[in-house]
Amino acid sequence: MLLHVILADDNIQRVRIESLPETVDELKTILKNHLTLEGEMVIQFQDPEFNNEFCNLTDISELPREMLKLKIIMSDYTLDTGSLDTSSGSSGETSSRSKHWPDPFTIPSFSYDIELKLRRGNEAYEKDGSLFTPTNDVKTDILDKVGRAMYDFNAYPTPKQVEDVAKALVEKHPCLKEPGSTQGWYCWKFSLSFKMRNLRQKYRIAGCPELTVNRKRSAGQETRKMKTAKRAEINFLPDFPQGRTPNSFEEERITLQDEVKKKKPDCNLIDSLMGRSFALRRQEIVEKEPLVAEVESRWPALFSERQIAAEFTRLVAADLPKSFLSGLDRHLPRLLELYKARERCDTKIHSLLESLDSEVKLQNRRSAALLGLPYFMKEDPSNFIKFCERTI
Incomplete structure (x- = not known):
C-alpha cells in the first residue's frame, strides 16, 4: 500500500507499507520508523464525508483501503511546563530559549x-x-x-x-x-x-x-519605536522554523480556528498547533501591534485558560499557575496574620477565618487569602476579583 504523507508544505513523502496495521498507534510507529521521526504525532486523513478535508484519525477503520493521503502534525509542545523544551526536533522547529538567566552563570569550556x-x-x-x-x-x-x-x-x-x-x-x-x-x-x-x-x-x-525589529533612530528620519524584550521575556521574537514563512502557516492557523469552534475540540491538536505557530503569533503582535479584538479574531484559542498558561510558558519559560501559587504560598502566613488583626472590625473577614478554622487544607488557605484581599483593602469584591468559566 502506498501512502502520500504530508509533513510540511515543503516536505511531502511517499511511504510504501505491506498493509494497514490494526491500530492507529501501530501506524504511528511505522511512520516514525520510515520517516525517522521522534516525539508524539497527530495523524490526519482526508475524510470523503467532509469533501476530503483533513480530520484527525482516531480509528484505523476510518481509513479507505486504497492509496491514502495523510497529514502528520508533530506534537512537539505539551503543557507539561515543568521542563520546557523547545529545542529543534524532527518537526523542523527552530531552537528557542528555554531557560532563564542562570545564577550563578556557568562559564563554558573553551577550545x-x-x-x-x-x-x-x-x-x-x-x-x-x-x-x-x-x-x-x-x-x-x-x-x-x-x-x-x-x-x-x-x-x-x-x-x-x-x-x-x-x-x-x-x-x-x-x-x-x-x-x-x-x-x-x-x-x-x-x-x-x-x-x-x-x-x-x-x-x-x-x-x-x-x-x-529594533529599528535605529537617526536624524532626518522617521522616529520608530525601539522594541526589546521585557525583563522576563526570553523568547521575545523567535525565528521561524527552517523553510517556513508566514504564508505557509496560514493553513494551520485556519485549522486551529476551525478546531476551536467545535463542540468538543481536540486539546492535544490545539496545543500542538499553538506551539508550532508561536513564532508567527509573536511576529504579528510585536511588529504589527494589533488590537486585542484582532488578536482574538485570528487566534481565538489564545484566550482560553489553558492556552494563556501555555503561551506564558513559551514566552518566559515558566509555569504561570505554578509560579502564581508558589508566590501566594510564600505570603500566606503573613496575609492570614493581617486578616486576623482586622477580623474584629470586619464581619466578612471574620466569617472567612471561621470557615478556615474547620478546614486547614492548603487549598482552603489559598482561597481565604485571595477572597479576603478585597475586604482587607476595602475594595468592592465584584470588581476586585473576576471569575471566568472554564473553556478549552
Missing part, C-alpha cells in the same frame, strides 16, 4: 589549546600569584565563547548580568585577573559588553528577528 593555557596559568597563579596575559587571539576566543553563551539566555543582558559573568570568569580562571585592579574583572565587564554589541550587530545583519 583545547585555550583550556590548556588557562590551566597552566591557574597553576602558576596558585603557586606564586602570577597572572596570565592573554594574546589578542586568545582574548577574542574567550570573549566570543562567553558572549555566545550569554546570548543563549538573553540578547540584551543587563549591566548587572554582564558584571556577574565577568566575576564568574575570573573566579573560574583567577589567572585572568587584571593587574592593578581591585576587583580583577572590571575591564572584562566592558569587553563583554562590547562583545555583546558586536554579536547583536552580526546577528542583526544576518536577519535575526528579535534584533532586526
Whole structure:
C-alpha cells in the first residue's frame, strides 16, 4: 500500500507499507520508523464525508483501503511546563530559549589549546600569584565563547548580568585577573559588553528577528519605536522554523480556528498547533501591534485558560499557575496574620477565618487569602476579583 504523507508544505513523502496495521498507534510507529521521526504525532486523513478535508484519525477503520493521503502534525509542545523544551526536533522547529538567566552563570569550556593555557596559568597563579596575559587571539576566543553563551539566555543582558559573568570568569580562571585592579574583572565587564554589541550587530545583519525589529533612530528620519524584550521575556521574537514563512502557516492557523469552534475540540491538536505557530503569533503582535479584538479574531484559542498558561510558558519559560501559587504560598502566613488583626472590625473577614478554622487544607488557605484581599483593602469584591468559566 502506498501512502502520500504530508509533513510540511515543503516536505511531502511517499511511504510504501505491506498493509494497514490494526491500530492507529501501530501506524504511528511505522511512520516514525520510515520517516525517522521522534516525539508524539497527530495523524490526519482526508475524510470523503467532509469533501476530503483533513480530520484527525482516531480509528484505523476510518481509513479507505486504497492509496491514502495523510497529514502528520508533530506534537512537539505539551503543557507539561515543568521542563520546557523547545529545542529543534524532527518537526523542523527552530531552537528557542528555554531557560532563564542562570545564577550563578556557568562559564563554558573553551577550545583545547585555550583550556590548556588557562590551566597552566591557574597553576602558576596558585603557586606564586602570577597572572596570565592573554594574546589578542586568545582574548577574542574567550570573549566570543562567553558572549555566545550569554546570548543563549538573553540578547540584551543587563549591566548587572554582564558584571556577574565577568566575576564568574575570573573566579573560574583567577589567572585572568587584571593587574592593578581591585576587583580583577572590571575591564572584562566592558569587553563583554562590547562583545555583546558586536554579536547583536552580526546577528542583526544576518536577519535575526528579535534584533532586526529594533529599528535605529537617526536624524532626518522617521522616529520608530525601539522594541526589546521585557525583563522576563526570553523568547521575545523567535525565528521561524527552517523553510517556513508566514504564508505557509496560514493553513494551520485556519485549522486551529476551525478546531476551536467545535463542540468538543481536540486539546492535544490545539496545543500542538499553538506551539508550532508561536513564532508567527509573536511576529504579528510585536511588529504589527494589533488590537486585542484582532488578536482574538485570528487566534481565538489564545484566550482560553489553558492556552494563556501555555503561551506564558513559551514566552518566559515558566509555569504561570505554578509560579502564581508558589508566590501566594510564600505570603500566606503573613496575609492570614493581617486578616486576623482586622477580623474584629470586619464581619466578612471574620466569617472567612471561621470557615478556615474547620478546614486547614492548603487549598482552603489559598482561597481565604485571595477572597479576603478585597475586604482587607476595602475594595468592592465584584470588581476586585473576576471569575471566568472554564473553556478549552
